[in-house]
Amino acid sequence: MRVALLLTATIVGTLFANPSNAGSLDVASADAAKSLPPGFQSYRGYMFDVSENSDRKDVDKLTENLKQQIDVVEGAGFSPRVLRFFRTVPIVASELACLDEGAATACYGRVTPDTPRTTPRTLTVWDHDKQRWTNPNAVDLAVDSGLGVIMIRPDMMRYEKEAVLLHEMLHAYHARLLPDGYANKGVIGYYAYAKSKDFLPKEAYALKNHVEFFAVTASIFLAGKSEFHDPKTREALKEKMPDYYKYLVGVFGFDPDPAAASGGPVASLK
Structure with missing residues (x-):
């Protein structure tokens, strides 16, 4: 993908x-x-x-x-x-x-x-x-x-x-939709930080580039899990990269974690 x-x-x-x-x-x-x-x-x-x-x-x-x-x-x-x-x-x-x-x-x-x-x-x-x-x-x-x-x-x-x-x-x-598209500074910054640390295996698909980093992690954030891509689960994403997890909450406007205080998706626009 x-x-x-x-x-x-x-x-x-x-x-x-x-x-x-x-x-x-x-x-x-x-x-x-x-x-x-x-x-x-x-x-x-x-x-x-x-x-x-x-x-x-x-x-x-x-x-x-x-x-x-x-x-x-x-x-x-x-x-x-x-x-x-x-x-x-x-x-x-x-x-x-x-x-x-x-x-x-x-x-x-x-x-x-x-x-x-x-x-x-x-x-x-x-x-x-x-x-x-x-x-x-x-x-x-x-x-x-x-x-x-x-x-x-x-x-x-x-x-x-x-x-x-x-x-x-x-x-x-x-x-x-994100400001500046693929040049979005937020995504690039969090990708660079994740790559400099040991949050994910070096061969992880999410570390291929900042574009795949966003798609892989945001997909896990929203869907809850991935059988093939690290960090595999929403819980692991939140544990390994808590600041980035908060960033995704801000991007999408809600925390999909069932235990989150937000109680689920909140449509930002009609």
Whole structure:
């Protein structure tokens, strides 16, 4: 589960460039729902495409697993506003995705899915009246605007107990919603501190870079555990990095620990 940072889009997007543009999320989400690209399905407002895998015997299982992954994201405690943002991120299942570095089971970035087109690619244009980029094709819009696309591989089914999609959505959250995106000073600072100490094994995936550090730890913070990635549990995260744990409470607006005084998720925005 690494981040694909293939910046090949020809238009520098501003739609989700920083939190000050977050008011566009509602409109973008509605537009995405109206304009599902060919082959896409919708579940709980999320758009995903498994059509490339239609001739596989396990395509129904793949679809069901993906829906379960969406349920995990929906139940993680994010505010309605953040969930509306997540629903604008296209999800594409492709057997040959995410293979440029290792063999990740999922990846996020400005990557144009290599899928057959029945019509020419539609150009993303700036709508002066609405003050935002527009494109009738939600995938092309996501690539061109910088929103990004989540690619998953069918082998994700091997990790059905792991919050794979949540991990990738947290990459999108980091890139598009945190101040300064991947250059966010808070995340970089806590990553550097964790790497300088013995909080995690040196080979831990969370120490690969600050982007994976946030996705791994925030996923454990929200979902409660990971079978594959240290620190494995929310309790261990809190014990090993208490200051960073408090930082995550501040970022997401609540402490997901059932014993926390906050009593659970508190939506920051409606």
